[in-house]
Amino acid sequence: MIRLLRKPIMGSLFAILAAIIVGGFILAAAGHNPIQVYGGLVYGALGRPRFIVNTVIMSTSLILTGLSVTFAYKTGLFNIGVEGQFIVGTIAAVFLGFFLNLPPVIHPIVVMLGAMVASGAYGALVGFLKARFNIHEVLSSIMLNWVALNLLNLYIGVERFQRLPTVAHTIQDSANIIIAHEMKRTPEGIARLRESEFLTEVILRTDFNFGIFVAIAAVIVVKFVLDKTSLGFALKAVGSNRDAAEFAGINVKKHMVLSMFFAGSLAGLAGAVHITGISPNTISMLGGFQNFGFNGIPVALLANAAVVPNIFSALLFGGMTYGSGYIQSRHGVATEIIDIMVGLIVFFVALRAVCILVADRLERRVGK
Amino acid sequence: MTAVRMKGITKNFGDFRALNNVDLEVQKAGIVALLGENGAGKSTLMNILYGLFPADSGEIFINEQKVNIKSPAHSIAHGIGMVHQHFMLVGKLTVAQNIILGAEKTRLGFFDKKKINAEILEISEKYGLFIEPDKKTDEISVGMQQRVEILKVLYRGADILIFDEPTAVLTPQEITELMSILRNLANAGKSIILITHKLKEIKQVAEICTVIRRGNYIGSVNVADVSEKQLASMMVGREVILNVEKQPPSPHEVALEIKNLFAEDENSVVKLNSLNLQLRKGEIYGIAGVDGNGQKELVEAITSLLKVKSGSIKMNGKEIQNTSPANVIKNKVSTIHEDRHRRGLILDFSVENNAIIGRQGEFSERGILQFEKINAYASELIEAFDVRPRGCEKQPIKSLSGGNQQKFIIAREVFNDPDLLIAVQPTRGVDIGAIEFIHKALVAERDKGKAILLISLDLDEILALSDTIGVIYEGKIVEELENINVDENRLGLLMAGASV
Ligand SMILES: Nc1ncnc2c1ncn2[C@@H]1O[C@H](COP(=O)(O)OP(=O)(O)OP(=O)(O)O)[C@@H](O)[C@H]1O
Numbered sequence: 001m002i003r004l005l006r007k008p009i010m011g012s013l014f015a016i017l018a019a020i021i022v023g024g025f026i027l028a029a030a031g032h033n034p035i036q037v038y039g040g041l042v043y044g045a046l047g048r049p050r051f052i053v054n055t056v057i058m059s060t061s062l063i064l065t066g067l068s069v070t071f072a073y074k075t076g077l078f079n080i081g082v083e084g085q086f087i088v089g090t091i092a093a094v095f096l097g098f099f100l101n102l103p104p105v106i107h108p109i110v111v112m113l114g115a116m117v118a119s120g121a122y123g124a125l126v127g128f129l130k131a132r133f134n135i136h137e138v139l140s141s142i143m144l145n146w147v148a149l150n151l152l153n154l155y156i157g158v159e160r161f162q163r164l165p166t167v168a169h170t171i172q173d174s175a176n177i178i179i180a181h182e183m184k185r186t187p188e189g190i191a192r193l194r195e196s197e198f199l200t201e202v203i204l205r206t207d208f209n210f211g212i213f214v215a216i217a218a219v220i221v222v223k224f225v226l227d228k229t230s231l232g233f234a235l236k237a238v239g240s241n242r243d244a245a246e247f248a249g250i251n252v253k254k255h256m257v258l259s260m261f262f263a264g265s266l267a268g269l270a271g272a273v274h275i276t277g278i279s280p281n282t283i284s285m286l287g288g289f290q291n292f293g294f295n296g297i298p299v300a301l302l303a304n305a306a307v308v309p310n311i312f313s314a315l316l317f318g319g320m321t322y323g324s325g326y327i328q329s330r331h332g333v334a335t336e337i338i339d340i341m342v343g344l345i346v347f348f349v350a351l352r353a354v355c356i357l358v359a360d361r362l363e364r365r366v367g368k
Numbered sequence: 369m370t371a372v373r374m375k376g377i378t379k380n381f382g383d384f385r386a387l388n389n390v391d392l393e394v395q396k397a398g399i400v401a402l403l404g405e406n407g408a409g410k411s412t413l414m415n416i417l418y419g420l421f422p423a424d425s426g427e428i429f430i431n432e433q434k435v436n437i438k439s440p441a442h443s444i445a446h447g448i449g450m451v452h453q454h455f456m457l458v459g460k461l462t463v464a465q466n467i468i469l470g471a472e473k474t475r476l477g478f479f480d481k482k483k484i485n486a487e488i489l490e491i492s493e494k495y496g497l498f499i500e501p502d503k504k505t506d507e508i509s510v511g512m513q514q515r516v517e518i519l520k521v522l523y524r525g526a527d528i529l530i531f532d533e534p535t536a537v538l539t540p541q542e543i544t545e546l547m548s549i550l551r552n553l554a555n556a557g558k559s560i561i562l563i564t565h566k567l568k569e570i571k572q573v574a575e576i577c578t579v580i581r582r583g584n585y586i587g588s589v590n591v592a593d594v595s596e597k598q599l600a601s602m603m604v605g606r607e608v609i610l611n612v613e614k615q616p617p618s619p620h621e622v623a624l625e626i627k628n629l630f631a632e633d634e635n636s637v638v639k640l641n642s643l644n645l646q647l648r649k650g651e652i653y654g655i656a657g658v659d660g661n662g663q664k665e666l667v668e669a670i671t672s673l674l675k676v677k678s679g680s681i682k683m684n685g686k687e688i689q690n691t692s693p694a695n696v697i698k699n700k701v702s703t704i705h706e707d708r709h710r711r712g713l714i715l716d717f718s719v720e721n722n723a724i725i726g727r728q729g730e731f732s733e734r735g736i737l738q739f740e741k742i743n744a745y746a747s748e749l750i751e752a753f754d755v756r757p758r759g760c761e762k763q764p765i766k767s768l769s770g771g772n773q774q775k776f777i778i779a780r781e782v783f784n785d786p787d788l789l790i791a792v793q794p795t796r797g798v799d800i801g802a803i804e805f806i807h808k809a810l811v812a813e814r815d816k817g818k819a820i821l822l823i824s825l826d827l828d829e830i831l832a833l834s835d836t837i838g839v840i841y842e843g844k845i846v847e848e849l850e851n852i853n854v855d856e857n858r859l860g861l862l863m864a865g866a867s868v
Pocket residue numbers: 381384386404405406407408409410411412413756757767768769770771772797799
């Protein structure tokens with residue numbers, strides 16, 4: 001029991017539970033029945049096959065952006081630039097998805113790799129500024145997030161790149177990773193899907209795409225790199241004790257740049273999956289951040305900056321976000337309640353130390 | 369009256385028995401030394417007394433009353449105070465603020481600075497602990513910081529004081545001062561438990577010495593009745609040779625050559641001032657000097673952590689100054705750093721991973737770490753340098769006792785097979801048995817044809833190991849002597865900057 005309390009997962013569960021309780025009070029204060037609303041939230045996220053699929057879609061890019069933040073964290077860096085890297089990834093994906101002519105399967109792979117390189121370079125810039133000029137990564141990242149946003153608007157503003165004045169070209173079908181997207185385009189295909197109630201539900205009525213498999217593959221690769229390779233070893237050494245790593249002959253600056261490259265490329269992959277996997281498969285001009293990248297930060301926090309738990313924490317946040325649509329239409333609860341809940345979870349994650357304190361107390365009491 | 373009596377204390381960490389039925393007794397106004405090898409369980413025993421964690425069995429009596437200490441707050445209430453080895457001061461606060469931190473006495477919610485300063489000065493004068501209450505703690509010397517720690521404990525009304533290796537971080541001068549402070553405290557009625565690896569200090573201040581070995585109580589002796597040698601063999605369980613035997617050196621070609629080295633610290637204070645030094649393979653060169661005369665900067669300059677203004681550092685004939693730590697390592701230089709927690713180890717990593725930091729590439733094939741190879745290598749280090757407990761390869765290195773961490777670092781650096789081994793305070797915090805071991809190892813490396821640069825504030829260590837002694841004063845080697853019948857008085861004067 002005491003040992004269990006010390007496990008990081010207990011801290012995360014504690015945070016979720018505490019957020020549910022406090023969120024319940026907020027709901028009650030706003031005149032809602034918390035039990036009903038929470039029930040609605042669970043139903044809205046998981047109640048039907050179609051809902052489950054949409055939760056998974058919603059979680060896909062969260063897994064990748066959470067992974068991006070986690071990766072940088074392992075090297076002791078805070079990747080708040082994940083939003084900008086995501087945006088750069090979407091631009092690169094739209095560009096490569098429209099202008100390249102490649103066969104299916106190959107095309108989306110090239111799009112993803114291209115987006116990873118572009119966003120990786122964008123992330124590496126942050127690492128470079130830190131290594132070379134000692135500019136704090138948070139400062140340069142915030143600036144580069146805005147640069148990315150403007151880059152996107154600039155890109156769409158170029159006539160050659162736009163389909164409509166505020167929307168870029170849609171990627172080619174060959175780059176699309178939505179499952180059975182060809183069938184969904186033709187009346188015959190639709191008719192065939194309609195024959196099965198299940199396929200209608202999970203394929204026809206959603207953007208179910210291969211992205212989730214890409215995300216899980218990325219988790220496995222990252223886990224492997226960090227745990228089993230000499231590169232991961234060096235990155236973690238830099239993250240755990242920069243001085244000792246440097247004195248042992250590890251090139252700290254190089255590894256900071258590398259770490260930010262990988263973190264950026266994971267965010268870029270999220271952007272590419274978003275573009276190739278969700279219609280309208282393009283970008284439109286933005287007035288502000290859409291938070292696809294930023295949302296990775298609470299995901300990583302809740303996952304305690306461990307690699308695999310990102311999947312579960314992304315699914316939780318993805319489900320909450322998607323399910324919030326249902327409680328809004330069904331119970332008239334503003335979707336902002338979900339933002340509040342996310343905030344509460346982050347807040348309580350920060351209070352995770354409480355668990356350790358309780359463990360200490362109990363241990364002492366048992367000890368006597 | 370006995371101030372502290374611990375009876376039959378047993379403590380397990382998982383399957384590992386750290387303490388087995390250990391007794392300890394301290395008379396009022398007495399000084400008891402607690403002696404034991406690295407990992408014997410001394411810190412563990414004191415942590416139990418201080419309430420950091422509970423014993424599995426055993427009893428504790430304070431002033432002959434049975435007590436149940438559940439937390440540090442409890443133990444403070446019982447008049448117990450602990451001066452931690454790693455200071456717990458807030459650097460940006462003043463000395464006075466640090467002393468009252470957590471025990472603030474306020475009047476109507478305000479600090480009465482005058483009254484507090486008066487109180488602190490009263491205590492400090494009573495025990496001869498002179499301090500400057502208004503200085504920031506990060507601006508004062510280590511010795512001063514330790515006084516602040518002692519005052520903190522006294523301010524909270526402690527009558528029983530625990531010192532866990534207080535002298536490990538001090539200069540010889542500061543140690544002398546601390547010894548007299550300890551005497552003053554005892555004379556004023558305080559009871560003291562002193563953990564130290566230095567037998568000289570035990571002989572100097574303690575009345576009783578309690579010895580534990582691998583968690584077992586060995587016995588308590590009257591310090592006056594035993595010699596240092598007897599104490600050492602009681603602790604280790606065998607005869608200990610306090611003086612290393614070594615053959616005269618047979619130096620070969622020059623390994624390290626430093627010419628006219630100038631360097632400044634970050635505040636543009638000159639720290640190395642036209643320093644010259646030549647070190648041959650097969651030779652131990654000891655740097656003797658009072659702390660702060662450029663020893664730290666010399667090491668940092670050689671290892672490329674500090675930019676040098678002018679001059680050259682050549683390793684095997686190749687210039688290495690102002691390159692990078694990685695390049696210096698590539699030129700066959702290994703360093704046992706002074707601050708092992710900051711520079712030597714990654715505390716969150718396992719023992720075996722600490723064995724290969726910086727060499728992870730050699731332990732992988734096509735970028736994949738070879739875990740069996742790493743584990744076998746770590747076992748080799750552990751075996752070769754008697755790191756305890758055996759089989760600790762997978763444990764986090766922070767669970768090893770301080771002395772065993774140090775032995776592990778030395779093993780790692782020696783196994784790098786360098787041409788030049790820089791050893792900075794290599795025996796800080798290690799027990800007599802281990803000192804003997806480390807000294808022998810350094811001499812053995814010399815005999816294998818390595819160049820060894822030894823930097824130590826402990827003059828006995830310099831005299832015991834060096835073939836050549838260089839006296840450093842204000843960033844300069846002011847005199848070089850062969851280590852044969854060195855006149856210690858003259859050496860002391862040279863270190864103090866006198867020209868003799
Ligand atoms: N929290 C812990 N978990 C597991 N083992 C521990 C823990 N704390 C101490 N140990 C083990 O208990 C033994 C005693 O450690 P302790 O720190 O008391 O030694 P010590 O006598 O103070 O040694 P040193 O002189 O090196 O400081 C060591 O083998 C150490 O590895």
